[in-house]
Amino acid sequence: xxxxxxxxxxxxxxxxxxxxxxxxxxxxxxxxxxxxxxxxxxxxxxxxxxxxxxxxxxxxxxxxxxxxxxxxxxxxxxxxxxxxxxxxxxxxxxxxxxxxxxxxxxxxxxxxxxxxxxxxxxxxxxxxxxxxxxxxxxxxxxxxxxxxxxxxxxxxxxxxxxxxxxxxxxxxxxxxxxxxxxxxxxxxxxxxxxxxxxxxxxxxxxxxxxxxxxxxxxxxxxxxxxxxxxxxxxxxxxxxxxxxxxxxxxxxxxxxxxxxxxxxxxxxxxxxxxxxxxxxxxxxxxxxxxxxxxxxxxxxxxxxxxxxxxxxxxxxxxxxxxxxxxxxxxxxxxxxxxxxxxxxxxxxxxxxxxxxxxxxxxxxxxxxxxxxxxxxxxxxxxxxxxxxxxxxxxxxxxxxxxxxxxxxxxxxxxxxxxxxxxxxxxxxxxxxxxxxxxxxxxxxxxxxxxxxxxxxxxxxxxxxxxxxxxxxxxxxxxxxxxxxxxxxxxxxxxxxxxxxxxxxxxxxxxxxxxxxxxxxxxxxxxxxxxxxxxxxxxxxxxx
Amino acid sequence: xxxxxxxxxxxxxxxxxxxxxxxxxxxxxxxxxxxxxxxxxxxxxxxxxxxxxxxxxxxxxxxxxxxxxxxxxxxxxxxxxxxxxxxxxxxxxxxxx
Amino acid sequence: xxxxxxxxxxxxxxxxxxxxxxxxxxxxxxxxxxxxxxxxxxxxxxxxxxxxxxxxxxxxxxxxxxxxxxxxxxxxxxxxxxxxxxxxxxxxxxxxxxxxxxxxxxxxxxxxxxxxxxxxxxxxxxxxxxxxxxxxxxxxxxxxxxxxxxxxxxxxxxxxxxxxxxxxxxxxxxxxxxxxxxxxxxxxxxxxxxxxxxxxxxxxxxxxxxxxxxxxxxxxxxxxxxxxxxxxxxxxxxxxxxx
Numbered sequence: 001x002x003x004x005x006x007x008x009x010x011x012x013x014x015x016x017x018x019x020x021x022x023x024x025x026x027x028x029x030x031x032x033x034x035x036x037x038x039x040x041x042x043x044x045x046x047x048x049x050x051x052x053x054x055x056x057x058x059x060x061x062x063x064x065x066x067x068x069x070x071x072x073x074x075x076x077x078x079x080x081x082x083x084x085x086x087x088x089x090x091x092x093x094x095x096x097x098x099x100x101x102x103x104x105x106x107x108x109x110x111x112x113x114x115x116x117x118x119x120x121x122x123x124x125x126x127x128x129x130x131x132x133x134x135x136x137x138x139x140x141x142x143x144x145x146x147x148x149x150x151x152x153x154x155x156x157x158x159x160x161x162x163x164x165x166x167x168x169x170x171x172x173x174x175x176x177x178x179x180x181x182x183x184x185x186x187x188x189x190x191x192x193x194x195x196x197x198x199x200x201x202x203x204x205x206x207x208x209x210x211x212x213x214x215x216x217x218x219x220x221x222x223x224x225x226x227x228x229x230x231x232x233x234x235x236x237x238x239x240x241x242x243x244x245x246x247x248x249x250x251x252x253x254x255x256x257x258x259x260x261x262x263x264x265x266x267x268x269x270x271x272x273x274x275x276x277x278x279x280x281x282x283x284x285x286x287x288x289x290x291x292x293x294x295x296x297x298x299x300x301x302x303x304x305x306x307x308x309x310x311x312x313x314x315x316x317x318x319x320x321x322x323x324x325x326x327x328x329x330x331x332x333x334x335x336x337x338x339x340x341x342x343x344x345x346x347x348x349x350x351x352x353x354x355x356x357x358x359x360x361x362x363x364x365x366x367x368x369x370x371x372x373x374x375x376x377x378x379x380x381x382x383x384x385x386x387x388x389x390x391x392x393x394x395x396x397x398x399x400x401x402x403x404x405x406x407x408x409x410x411x412x413x414x415x416x417x418x419x420x421x422x423x424x425x426x427x428x429x430x431x432x433x434x435x436x437x438x439x440x441x442x443x444x445x446x447x448x449x450x451x452x453x454x455x456x457x458x459x460x461x462x463x464x465x466x467x468x469x470x471x472x473x474x475x476x477x478x479x480x481x482x483x484x485x486x487x488x489x490x491x492x493x494x495x496x497x498x499x500x501x502x503x504x505x506x507x508x509x510x511x512x513x514x515x516x517x518x519x520x521x522x523x524x525x526x527x528x529x530x531x532x533x534x535x536x537x538x539x540x541x542x543x
Numbered sequence: 544x545x546x547x548x549x550x551x552x553x554x555x556x557x558x559x560x561x562x563x564x565x566x567x568x569x570x571x572x573x574x575x576x577x578x579x580x581x582x583x584x585x586x587x588x589x590x591x592x593x594x595x596x597x598x599x600x601x602x603x604x605x606x607x608x609x610x611x612x613x614x615x616x617x618x619x620x621x622x623x624x625x626x627x628x629x630x631x632x633x634x635x636x637x638x639x640x
Numbered sequence: 641x642x643x644x645x646x647x648x649x650x651x652x653x654x655x656x657x658x659x660x661x662x663x664x665x666x667x668x669x670x671x672x673x674x675x676x677x678x679x680x681x682x683x684x685x686x687x688x689x690x691x692x693x694x695x696x697x698x699x700x701x702x703x704x705x706x707x708x709x710x711x712x713x714x715x716x717x718x719x720x721x722x723x724x725x726x727x728x729x730x731x732x733x734x735x736x737x738x739x740x741x742x743x744x745x746x747x748x749x750x751x752x753x754x755x756x757x758x759x760x761x762x763x764x765x766x767x768x769x770x771x772x773x774x775x776x777x778x779x780x781x782x783x784x785x786x787x788x789x790x791x792x793x794x795x796x797x798x799x800x801x802x803x804x805x806x807x808x809x810x811x812x813x814x815x816x817x818x819x820x821x822x823x824x825x826x827x828x829x830x831x832x833x834x835x836x837x838x839x840x841x842x843x844x845x846x847x848x849x850x851x852x853x854x855x856x857x858x859x860x861x862x863x864x865x866x867x868x869x870x871x872x873x874x875x876x877x878x879x880x881x882x883x
Contacts, residue, residue: 102665109665111675177682184608185675186666212619215686219693223819231783232815234697239808239815240705248627249693299622303630315630522667548743549736558733562726565873569722572878580882584874591870599736599863601856606674609681616685620692624699631700 013416013513028113029516034099035414036120037090042483044086044127049476051079056438056469064456072455073140074156080143085165086127088399089257092264093175093210094123096406097203099414101179103507103514104197106188106523111181112174119174126168133160142453144254147235147246151227159228162221169214169221172260176210179203188506190525194288197505197529198281201288202267205295209256209263213299217253220246244310251302259298261395262362263291265402266333269355272409273337275503276352277344280530283336290329297326307378316375323373330366334359349501350424354405357432361397365390368443383453386446392439401431404482411486412500416512417493423485431478437471504530547604557598564591661851673853680857684864687827691868694823698816698875701809708809710880712788715780716817717771721877724767725869731760732866739859742852747842750855754839757862761832768825775814782815817876824872827865834858 014031024032054075058066067075098116102109110116133139139161141150150158183196183204196204224246226232233239235246274281281287303311303319311319337359346352368390371377381387412418441464446452450461457465499508506523507514568587576583597603602613666672702709738753779787788807838858841847847855 107665111665112679113665115679173686177679177686180682181675181679185671185678211682211686212615212689215690216623216693219690222823223693223697226815226819232819233782233812234815234819236812239812240701240708240806241812242700244630245627245697245700248630249696252623252627252693299619300626303626311630312633312635314633315626318626318629517664548740551737551740554733554736554740558729561729561732565722565725565729568874568878569718572718572874572881575882580878580880584878588871588874592867595732595863595867595870599732600860605677608678612678612681612685616688619685620688620695623689623692624696627696628699628703631703 011511012515013511014516015415015513017516026117028109028117030098030102030110030113030116031414031514031516031518033116033120034095034097037094037098037123040120040124040127041087041090041095044082045479047131048079048082048087049479051075051082052472053476055079056472058455059457059465060469062457062459062462062465067455069455070140073142073453074138076453077139077142078134081130081139081161081165083395084143084257084261085168086123086130088261088395089168089172090123090175091261091399091403092268092406093179093203093206093260094119094171096199096268096403096410097175097179097206097264100199100410100507101182101203102186103510103518104200104505105183105186106191106506106519106525107182107186108517108519108522110178111186112178115174116178119171119178122167122171122174126164126166126171129160129164129167133157133164136160144250145221145224145246146250147224147227147243148237151224151235151246159225162225166218166221169218172210173214176207176214179207180211183207188523188525194285195525195527195529196288198270198284198287198291199264199267201291202263202270205291206260206263208292208295209260209298213253213256213260216249217257220249220253223249244306247306247309248302248311251305252299255302255305256295256298258391258394259294261399262402263294265358265362265399265406266291266330268402268406268409269337269358270333271503271505272351272355272405273340274530274532275409275501276349276355277341277346278502278532278535279340279344280532281336282339282342283332284530286332287336290332293329294326297322297329301326301373304373304378307375308382320373320375324370327366327370327373330362334363334366348425350419350421350428351405351409351501353425353428353432354401354408357428358398358401358405361393361401361432361435365393365395365398368393381446383451384446385442385450385452388452389439389442389446392442397435397439401435404428404431407482407486409501409503410507411489412496413507413510413512413514415490415493416496417489418496418500419489419493420485423481427478427481427485430474430481434471434474434476434478438468438475439471441465441467441471502535504532504535547601549598549601549604553598557594560594561591669851676853676857677860680860684860687864691820691823694816694820695871695875698820701812701816702875702879705806705809705812706879708805709813711805712780712810712813712817713876713879714881715778716877717774718877718881720767720771721873724764725873727760727764727767728866728869731757731764732863734760735859735862739852739855742842742847742855743849745849747845747847750842750847751839754835754842758832758835758839761828761835765825765828765832768821772818772821775817780814782811782818786811786814820872820876824865824868827868831858831862831865834861 014029024036027033027036054067055072058064058072058075064072098110133156136157139154139156139158141154141156141158145158145162150162183200187196223232223234227234227236233241235241235243237243270281270287301319301323303315304323307316307320337355368386372381372387372390408419408424445461445464445468448461450457496512498511500512501508506519506525509523510519564587568584571583571587572580574580596613602609661672662669663672666675734753734756738750738757741747741750741753775781779785786807788805788810835858838855841854
């Protein structure tokens, strides 16, 4: 053990400031809460991954021979619920966001530290309900809970699962609330809106969506629960109710929810690309405002999930046009990231590999979204594997890669340690290759007509399905590797120092790991948020 | 955030207005106004809400951020209602062939 | 769940703490008060969207099933509804007056006003309970026991044009009636809890002209719940009262 590593351990920081399980479970330090979240969502990620494994195993053969059809329904339902509500929605905001938002505004903590801790406990409580539902036999409605199946006819543990999501939704709302108030009211002196790092703009936009959208999901779940338990027939056609109303209410949240899942990732990429290109972000204002534009426009397009559900043709046309428009701010970001790299000095460190993977895969996913926004095309590919491939390109190829990139970028700051760079890049490449092998065949499958949520399929689809399952196994290896080498780095990693990447941002001006109150004195911001032209080179040299 | 202390007189005046508007809306419901019954009731309710928001909830004396938040909340509620009704009200307007 | 919980740990007269009510991550009491006010408003925004979903469903069905909604609505007692509305408006007045009392440092007035607000809220809930019981007696609670036609009361049936409308759609109205007033009542109960906590803190002398943010913020919550009822009353009780 080098003296540098010893120096990290003995110097006071937020990790060693207090000891004992109570000091963690009752902490109000946003950095510790971020770590608590990191552990919990990693746990749920692997649970969701287990269900994905079951799906891909079943789909190795055309016949439904691994499990019953009802069981398969539960597999994809639980995979969706866990991955969406217990991994993707909290992922970056609750981990990196919690850790970095106060530091990036120069504050000592978020506006409401106790509410932040409450948010984590609510997340756990929701997760407990979800695990209970799984343990008792699972839910088979699909993560979308469509009525009247979920409200009337399903025999599975709908209420427990829905309650878990409801509670986790409040966790999400509280996180968003905390971020909005912090960014509005706790910025350091001199830190104007146009001096905020792009990661903050993205998290701010995300927080707006969490605040405005999640409550509608909450009331929708309440209505389903009321219908199921008390027979208050709100969507019941026998009483004159409309099941499509459920879909309106559900997708009013669940479409903006996908922007909750991707916007923080875009913020991460906006931090990584300039750093590893040694160049300021091109079009800072456009990237910043495009985040807000996505947040606002994202609320106007939900009907594109309902083109074939029975909504009026006129409404479908409006939603289709609006869905095309919402792609524009995302495209603006992709152009700006690319322009940032142009004539920059690019180094391919692990975070950069993830960020570049993000740009390519997110672009593919986003473009295929335009296919789905086209009314005629959607009639053909709705409820097929085309849709599944589309959203996995964005959610896994995009959001998860960005999450991994962010984790690797800020790991030195969070832990004070460097991970093995070769392992980092290796895992990133394995993930990239495994991902494409898993999901690209699914575009073809969907276009050829293979429906989603089916546990059996015609034999001519088998080759593509086998390719997809093979890719999934590679992807699994890719995800397990960071678990190993990141944990390994905690004990054996090199001392990171305050700024191994030579990055801009208030968080990099502190020691690694930071002290509990983040800054000895409140910083005063006098410069623009990025000045890579004048930054010293990265101090970290990979071994 | 304002230190402004609203005089109690204002509260009492608003309270009286709210009571009168309640009586008004109850009475108006018993009069046949045709298609206007609904809009009249909603208008009176909106008026009452505005009084509560501006005076009881101090928004009249609050920061610009508070105003933005309140307006944004109603705007988003408007999105929910408008775009959904956009479907329901046109169900028979343009039919699938 | 209240924005003010985290402010409660540092009463104004804390002997050990050297900041009093100022929490360590804020630069000043001003910033703290401002932040918690913004926090409460953001929370109320989530509540607007939450209730908004119910209002959406109500709007969709009222337009498509107007006759049934009107008929079902006229089985509610309009005078009781109006009276309850007035009760709640009075409680908003007393809540506003309690905020005023806290701001000028009048502890006894604050306690009286908080107590009155709580009392009026309880009156409202009591009346609501009575109304629900009436609906229970009339078999108007949705579910397996729902009966629209008042077969054993032909006069009532005739008065309410019972035969004209679709019973299922009237059951739909009552689903919304119970969902909306139930959700509202639930929020009132939470409000009563918050007021009780405020009363307790006020009794201990926690609120001064320099620090009374919890009173303000819980006041905001209470007024919001009042506003929800301001809409529920005409929408549920006054659909079609001119026949």
